[in-house]
Structures are given as C-alpha cells and as structure tokens.
Amino acid sequence: MRALTPVITLEADAPATGAVVPAFAWALARDIRIAFRSRAELGVQVLFYVIVVTLFPLSTVPERSLLATLGPGVLWVAALLASLLSLPRLFAADFADGTLEQMALSPWPLPAIVSGKIAAHWLTSGLPVVVLAPLLGMQYALDMTALWTLTLGLLLGTPILSLLGAIGAALTLGLRGSGALLALLVLPLTVPVLIFGAGAVDAVRAGLGAGANFSLLAAGLLIALVGAPLAAAAAVRIALD
Amino acid sequence: MLEAHDLAGERGHARLFFNVAFRVEPGRALAVTGANGSGKTTLLRILAGLTAPAEGSVHLDGAPMKPFDARLREAVAFGGHLPALKDELSAIENLESLTALAGARVSRAELAEALDRVALSRRQMLPARVLSQGQRRRIGLARLRVLRKPLWILDEPATALDQEGTALFGAMLVEHLEGGGAAVVATHQPIDLPPGRMAMLAIEACAR
Numbered sequence: 001m002r003a004l005t006p007v008i009t010l011e012a013d014a015p016a017t018g019a020v021v022p023a024f025a026w027a028l029a030r031d032i033r034i035a036f037r038s039r040a041e042l043g044v045q046v047l048f049y050v051i052v053v054t055l056f057p058l059s060t061v062p063e064r065s066l067l068a069t070l071g072p073g074v075l076w077v078a079a080l081l082a083s084l085l086s087l088p089r090l091f092a093a094d095f096a097d098g099t100l101e102q103m104a105l106s107p108w109p110l111p112a113i114v115s116g117k118i119a120a121h122w123l124t125s126g127l128p129v130v131v132l133a134p135l136l137g138m139q140y141a142l143d144m145t146a147l148w149t150l151t152l153g154l155l156l157g158t159p160i161l162s163l164l165g166a167i168g169a170a171l172t173l174g175l176r177g178s179g180a181l182l183a184l185l186v187l188p189l190t191v192p193v194l195i196f197g198a199g200a201v202d203a204v205r206a207g208l209g210a211g212a213n214f215s216l217l218a219a220g221l222l223i224a225l226v227g228a229p230l231a232a233a234a235a236v237r238i239a240l241d
Numbered sequence: 242m243l244e245a246h247d248l249a250g251e252r253g254h255a256r257l258f259f260n261v262a263f264r265v266e267p268g269r270a271l272a273v274t275g276a277n278g279s280g281k282t283t284l285l286r287i288l289a290g291l292t293a294p295a296e297g298s299v300h301l302d303g304a305p306m307k308p309f310d311a312r313l314r315e316a317v318a319f320g321g322h323l324p325a326l327k328d329e330l331s332a333i334e335n336l337e338s339l340t341a342l343a344g345a346r347v348s349r350a351e352l353a354e355a356l357d358r359v360a361l362s363r364r365q366m367l368p369a370r371v372l373s374q375g376q377r378r379r380i381g382l383a384r385l386r387v388l389r390k391p392l393w394i395l396d397e398p399a400t401a402l403d404q405e406g407t408a409l410f411g412a413m414l415v416e417h418l419e420g421g422g423a424a425v426v427a428t429h430q431p432i433d434l435p436p437g438r439m440a441m442l443a444i445e446a447c448a449r
Contacts, residue, residue, distance in 0.1 A: 098324060106342045106344065108344060
C-alpha cells in the first residue's frame with residue numbers, strides 16, 4: 001500500500017508555503033520604508049487623531065465625571081477614524097502603479113504579502129494611536145487603571161481595525177468614491193471591537209475587571225489574523241481581473 | 242512551453258477575440274499586434290494568469306493553468322503597461338524590491354550592473370519620481386535581465402523608449418531567446434529578430 005501523503009491546499013499557493021516568512025518580511029519592510037519616505041502623510045494621521053480627541057473636552061462641559069464617561073468612547077472612535085483615514089493608502093497606490101499586479105504574480109503566497117502590508121499599516125497608523133492614548137486620555141480625567149485598560153484595549157483592538165479595514169480596502173479597489181464606500185463597509189464591522197474596547201474601561205471603572213472584554217478582543221484578533229489576509233488577498237485578485 | 246487553446250477574451254461583456262490558438266516554443270517569440278482596443282492587453286493578462294479567459298485554456302509545459310497558478314507565477318516575468326515603480330524609492334531600490342518580489346536572489350552588484358546595461362547607472366540613487374517615462378521603462382528592462390525567468394510576457398515594452406533603448410530591448414530579447422527563453426510581446430513597433438525566431442499573431446477587430 002502506498003503511503004498517504006497529507007494534502008493541505010488552502011489554495012494554489014501550496015508549493016510556495018515555505019516562502020511565507022520572506023514574503024511577509026519583504027512587504028512589511030517595503031511598506032514601512034515607503035511610509036517613512038512620505039512622513040508628512042504619517043504626521044497628518046497622527047495629528048488628526050490628536051485633534052479629534054482634543055476637540056471633545058473643549059466642546060463639552062468641563063466636568064470630570066462626564067469627561068471620564070465620554071473619554072474611552074471618544075478615543076476609540078478617534079482611533080477608528082484615524083485608521084480609516086489611512087486605509088485607502090494600503091492598496092490603492094500599489095494598484096495604481098502596477099505593483100499590486102506584480103505582487104499577485106509573485107511566486108510568493110499573496111496572503112503572506114498582504115499580511116506584511118497590514119502589519120506595516122498597523123505599525124504606522126495603529127501603534128502611534130496606542131502609544132499616544134495614555135497621554136491623550138489624561139484630558140478626560142481618567143485614573144491610572146482606566147488609562148492602562150484603555151491602552152491595552154487599543155493594543156488588542158487596533159490590529160483588528162487594520163485587518164478588517166484591509167478587506168474593505170481591497171474590495172473597494174478601483175471603484176469611484178472608494179473612500180466613502182470603504183467607510184460604509186468597514187465601520188459596521190468594527191462595532192463589536194468598539195463595544196468591547198470601550199466597554200473594558202467602563203467595566204474597570206465599575207469594579208468588574210476587564211478580563212472578559214480583553215478575552216473577547218483577543219479572540220477577535222486571532223480570528224481576524226487568520227481570516228482577513230486570506231479574504232483581502234482574494235479581493236485583491238478579483239480587483240485585478 | 243506556452244500553449245493557448247481556442248482562447249476567447251472579454252472585457253466588460255464585450256467579446257474582444259475568440260479562437261486564438263498558438264504555441265510558443267523555447268527560443269521563440271510571439272509578437273502580438275492589433276489595433277487599439279483589439280484585446281492585446283487582455284490576451285497577455287490571460288496568458289500571465291491575471292485574468293480568466295472567457296473560453297479556452299492556457300497550458301504551460303503541457304499542464305493546464307488556472308489564473309494565478311503557482312507554476313505560471315514561477316515561470317513568467319510579466320511586464321504590464323504599468324511600470325510597478327514606487328516614486329518614493331530610488332531606481333536601484335525599486336529594482337531590488339521587484340526582483341525580491343519575483344523570488345529571485347540577486348546581489349546588489351548584479352543589480353547595479355543591470356542598471357548600467359540600461360544606461361541608468363549614474364541615476365541609480367535618484368528617486369523614481371524624477372525619472373522620465375523612458376528611464377522608468379529601462380528599469381523594467383533591467384528587471385527582466387536580472388530575473389532570468391524562462392517566459393517573458395510583455396505589454397508594449399518599447400513604449401517611451403528612444404531608439405537606443407529599443408535597440409537595447411531587441412538585443413536583450415535575442416539574448417533571452419538564444420538562452421532558451423520564450424517571449425510573448427504585444428507591440429506596435431516592429432522588432433528586429435533573426436529569422437525563424439519570431440512568429441506574428443495579429444488580432445483583427447471582432448465582428449460582435
């Protein structure tokens with residue numbers, strides 16, 4: 001009897017599965033390098049986030065309890081908008097200049113390349129949001145525990161925003177008015193992230209602990225990590241057809 | 242090496258061509274000609290595996306190919322009419338990035354030599370933003386040279402190239418064919434190749 005060979009074919013990429021790491025590393029390094037060559041764009045995003053977060057305390061009653069209630073939600077919405085602002089850049093530039101074509105035709109698996117691009121997107125748009133969160137949260141009279149809960153929640157949640165956003169960005173490639181359409185597609189999907197992320201701070205302030213919220217965010221992150229690159233890669237291929 | 246069986250191509254529900262069949266052997270090139278909008282680009286995209294044909298099939302070394310087939314991606318160097326260059330990166334960085342993406346391991350010295358061959362060595366550190374259209378095309382030629390893929394599928398490679406650049410492309414193509422490579426090239430300009438190396442495929446305007 002012949003030995004059975006295990007056949008695992010997620011897609012036609014099977015022979016190149018060994019190339020996942022170089023493909024990921026290539027896309028990550030390249031996109032970060034390009035992002036730093038156009039630093040102005042990066043600055044605009046971060047500044048946008050800072051300004052949106054700062055506008056709320058200025059435009060509402062400066063009452064500590066009200067601000068502390070509003071704060072986590074405002075920071076999460078601002079993080080979402082900042083992520084959304086930079087999403088069109090994820091694939092559109094590569095689509096316009098033909099690089100996306102070459103990526104899809106590369107012997108490397110496309111989902112790995114897409115993962116690298118998403119990682120670069122998070123590092124350049126999500127990570128600054130996380131790092132600035134404790135500082136900006138202070139405007140909302142949040143105490144130390146609430147600030148750390150908020151930041152940890154953002155650390156788990158912002159990668160989900162990048163991952164889900166990548167699917168939307170790939171689906172809207174080549175469409176007219178894709179920016180607005182992208183927002184309409186992605187925003188509803190991010191509602192659970194927003195609820196559990198902002199809810200974590202409320203739970204801590206109510207003395208319940210944020211364990212459940214963090215577990216749900218982490219589970220969501222794992223699902224998105226596995227599913228989103230595959231979905232985005234499939235959408236990229238459809239867009240190229 | 243590459244075979245097309247009864248290919249038909251559509252673009253936005255309009256039938257562009259049908260019953261296209263040919264075989265390209267190693268050492269041979271196929272020049273695809275036809276009026277604007279006749280479907281040259283669509284044919285090349287089908288051959289490269291970017292688009293599914295409306296009818297028919299593409300075979301590589303006898304095996305039928307699906308779009309984005311791994312074997313096709315391994316064998317083909319595709320040069321579309323978009324140059325795939327990033328304005329933010331320099332000429333040599335662009336070349337390095339594209340060769341890595343195509344799965345080729347090429348040393349910096351080889352990349353510099355390839356840019357030298359296409360007369361861009363003095364501009365290799367300039368960002369692609371400041372290069373002319375012709376110079377951008379030349380980076381594409383340098384890429385073909387370092388990739389060493391057996392099958393070239395090129396869409397209008399000589400566009401925006403000057404006389405010297407066109408001659409350079411011709412010489413590179415001959416070199417590629419003599420080395421046992423094959424090529425499918427969509428073109429408006431005639432390409433000078435030794436007799437017996439090239440076949441012509443003219444796509445006529447489709448009646449429907």
